[in-house]
Amino acid sequence: MPHDILTLYSSKALEYGIAISFLVLFIPFWRFVMKPAPAPAAARVAERPRVPVAEAVEWFQFARDVGFHPGHAWARFGQGALATVGMDDFARQLVGSQASLELPPPGTTLVQGEPAWSLRNGDRQVAMLSPVDGVVTEVNPAVGSTVGSLGGDPFGTGWLMQVEVRRPAANERTLLSGDAARAWLQTTTDALRMRIAPDMGLVMQDGGTLVDGLARAIDEDNWDAVAREFLRS
Amino acid sequence: MRSPAATTALRPFITDKLFLGLSLRDYLRSLATPGSLTAIGILAIGIPVIIYRFVYGLGAATNLTQANPWGIWIGIDVLSGVALAAGGYTLATTVYIFGMRDYHSVVRPALLTGFLGYFFVVVGLLVDLGRPWNLPVPMLFSFGTTSVMFEVAWCVALYTLVLFLEFSPALFEWLGLEKWRERAMKLLLPATILGVILSTLHQSSLGALFLMVPTKLHPLWYSPFIPIFFFISSIIAGLSMVIVESNLAHKYFPSRIEPGHAGDLDRITLGLSRAASVVLFAYFFLKLQGLADAGAWHLIGTAYGAWYLVEMLGFVLAPCLLFAWAARTSNPTLARWTAALTVAGIVVNRLNVSVIAMNWNAPEVYVPSVMEIITTLTIITMGILVYRFIVNRMPILRLLPQYPDTH
Numbered sequence: 314m315p316h317d318i319l320t321l322y323s324s325k326a327l328e329y330g331i332a333i334s335f336l337v338l339f340i341p342f343w344r345f346v347m348k349p350a351p352a353p354a355a356a357r358v359a360e361r362p363r364v365p366v367a368e369a370v371e372w373f374q375f376a377r378d379v380g381f382h383p384g385h386a387w388a389r390f391g392q393g394a395l396a397t398v399g400m401d402d403f404a405r406q407l408v409g410s411q412a413s414l415e416l417p418p419p420g421t422t423l424v425q426g427e428p429a430w431s432l433r434n435g436d437r438q439v440a441m442l443s444p445v446d447g448v449v450t451e452v453n454p455a456v457g458s459t460v461g462s463l464g465g466d467p468f469g470t471g472w473l474m475q476v477e478v479r480r481p482a483a484n485e486r487t488l489l490s491g492d493a494a495r496a497w498l499q500t501t502t503d504a505l506r507m508r509i510a511p512d513m514g515l516v517m518q519d520g521g522t523l524v525d526g527l528a529r530a531i532d533e534d535n536w537d538a539v540a541r542e543f544l545r546s
Numbered sequence: 547m548r549s550p551a552a553t554t555a556l557r558p559f560i561t562d563k564l565f566l567g568l569s570l571r572d573y574l575r576s577l578a579t580p581g582s583l584t585a586i587g588i589l590a591i592g593i594p595v596i597i598y599r600f601v602y603g604l605g606a607a608t609n610l611t612q613a614n615p616w617g618i619w620i621g622i623d624v625l626s627g628v629a630l631a632a633g634g635y636t637l638a639t640t641v642y643i644f645g646m647r648d649y650h651s652v653v654r655p656a657l658l659t660g661f662l663g664y665f666f667v668v669v670g671l672l673v674d675l676g677r678p679w680n681l682p683v684p685m686l687f688s689f690g691t692t693s694v695m696f697e698v699a700w701c702v703a704l705y706t707l708v709l710f711l712e713f714s715p716a717l718f719e720w721l722g723l724e725k726w727r728e729r730a731m732k733l734l735l736p737a738t739i740l741g742v743i744l745s746t747l748h749q750s751s752l753g754a755l756f757l758m759v760p761t762k763l764h765p766l767w768y769s770p771f772i773p774i775f776f777f778i779s780s781i782i783a784g785l786s787m788v789i790v791e792s793n794l795a796h797k798y799f800p801s802r803i804e805p806g807h808a809g810d811l812d813r814i815t816l817g818l819s820r821a822a823s824v825v826l827f828a829y830f831f832l833k834l835q836g837l838a839d840a841g842a843w844h845l846i847g848t849a850y851g852a853w854y855l856v857e858m859l860g861f862v863l864a865p866c867l868l869f870a871w872a873a874r875t876s877n878p879t880l881a882r883w884t885a886a887l888t889v890a891g892i893v894v895n896r897l898n899v900s901v902i903a904m905n906w907n908a909p910e911v912y913v914p915s916v917m918e919i920i921t922t923l924t925i926i927t928m929g930i931l932v933y934r935f936i937v938n939r940m941p942i943l944r945l946l947p948q949y950p951d952t953h
Contacts, residue, residue, distance in 0.1 A: 324838060324839070324841055327838045328835055328838045328839065331831060331834050331835050331838055332831075332835070334831075335831035339827065339828075342824075342827055342870065343824065346823050346824060346873050346874060348874070418813055420816065420876035421813060422812050422876075422878060436947060
């Protein structure tokens with residue numbers, strides 16, 4: 314290409330053109346990349362969690378309308394692909410109200426049986442396993458950073474997140490519900506009783522309530538190992 | 547002969563630290579996997595080949611000539627190796643300087659990859675250079691201060707040391723050397739700052755090497771901006787490599803991962819893809835600027851032009867849009883595949899500049915010899931084996947409970 318004045322001007326013009334088109338295109342590109350995707354339509358008309366039927370297995374609340382994962386997470390399936398996910402009363406009491414709760418942000422992909430969120434106390438942390446496969450669409454805004462913020466209603470207002478479930482029917486079939494769940498929770502409670510029996514100071518003799526943070530009470534130094542044993546993580 | 551006390555202190559070190567708490571027999575048995583056997587096979591062939599190259603010289607082992615002095619050892623082992631090891635400075639800057647602590651869990655793997663990347667770049671370079679005993683001459687006694695090579699040599703040597711410093715807290719935690727770890731932690735921030743400076747210098751200088759060959763390098767790849775192209779694309783390579791490496795680590799070392807970090811990794815993957823897409827976008831336009839500056843549009847219609855379009859559209863623009871789409875739709879799986887495509891693209895670019903588009907109009911065509919390919923495979927295999935050895939032992943993917951706030 315000859316390098317006369319005109320050629321030089323035309324190639325400079327092209328370079329300016331490229332620079333300006335970069336700046337102009339960069340704005341929409343940046344906005345496209347940085348803005349998170351709108352929640353799926355199903356999530357926006359999400360069915361709010363219902364207040365569970367009050368029922369208990371010994372010291373722990375129990376709900377009939379949810380599916381339990383053996384790691385003490387639960388899922389309530391609504392219409393369509395959306396499910397509400399939470400941790401059960403057993404897990405809540407096991408780690409205690411002062412434990413901090415680290416939930417995955419919306420957009421996170423969960424896999425059933427894989428760690429989904431974690432509970433931290435001091436420098437130790439324990440994961441809880443996801444009861445479903447799917448993508449988190451919403452995290453309960455009412456739940457703060459500690460387990461105590463779940464309040465006394467882990468199956469109702471204390472739900473943790475809404476998940477768009479990839480295979481709702483298949484996931485639901487693998488969870489325990491109804492009488493089977495009740496029997497499982499009873500067995501787990503018996504196992505817990507075996508762990509705390511040597512130290513009767515933990516339980517009131519007249520069948521009263523448990524201390525806050527059972528795992529810590531069982532073994533102060535290795536509470537995370539105790540919790541992991543029951544939460545299967 | 548060792549004293550009994552030394553023997554008793556040594557035994558737990560060997561069994562716990564080196565053999566992962568197994569007896570020698572069990573440990574060896576645990577190594578008998580298809581992957582390990584393949585690696586041993588490659589090393590069994592490759593190490594004698596490397597020895598052969600040192601004994602009989604470049605002429606006997608390679609297809610390199612006076613006209614084609616740089617082959618795949620430079621194109622893959624050195625140029626691609628340095629670019630793909632850029633995750634170390636990219637992530638260390640993100641976390642330690644910009645304070646984006648969300649990414650802390652991938653800093654140590656990134657620094658380890660960076661350190662091993664540079665270490666094996668040096669190994670590759672030594673294989674290419676030969677006569678390792680002459681190494682101190684350009685480094686200490688005969689400065690070629692006007693040469694880009696001089697700058698690259700010093701920068702790479704210093705940066706390898708800096709990466710070792712940045713990685714060393716994990717080593718000292720593993721060895722239980724509390725005092726050393728404290729010292730290394732104090733050096734972390736200055737080391738990171740030094741690391742950015744050195745990386746900016748030599749990532750671009752590796753491109754600047756090609757400023758010397760305006761007639762040998764095809765006009766579609768030759769540009770006065772080539773140092774900038776090398777530097778910007780190293781950021782892309784670093785980000786993509788961290789995505790690829792952290793996801794492979796989660797897949798192949800599940801027992802070494804902190805519980806509850808699966809969701810974390812998806813979030814980090816999407817954050818890194820967002821960054822990579824923006825940098826790729828800028829890089830694409832910079833490359834266009836280079837093309838306009840060279841006035842090489844008429845060469846697009848040639849065979850080299852078609853290959854240039856494959857690089858620009860398939861390995862720059864496509865990953866840019868795919869990363870953006872993955873970030874927008876929160877699709878970490880797409881982000882992972884795109885990262886793999888981008889890593890391949892970086893290797894393609896470095897090979898294009900150093901081998902494929904080099905001497906494009908010369909009658910002599912360079913094709914790597916079998917020994918060159920075996921040597922490259924051997925060096926990569928050694929890198930993977932050392933990575934595996936370290937990750938299985940040191941607190942890289944998972945923190946030790948006594949150092950919870952390390953990064």
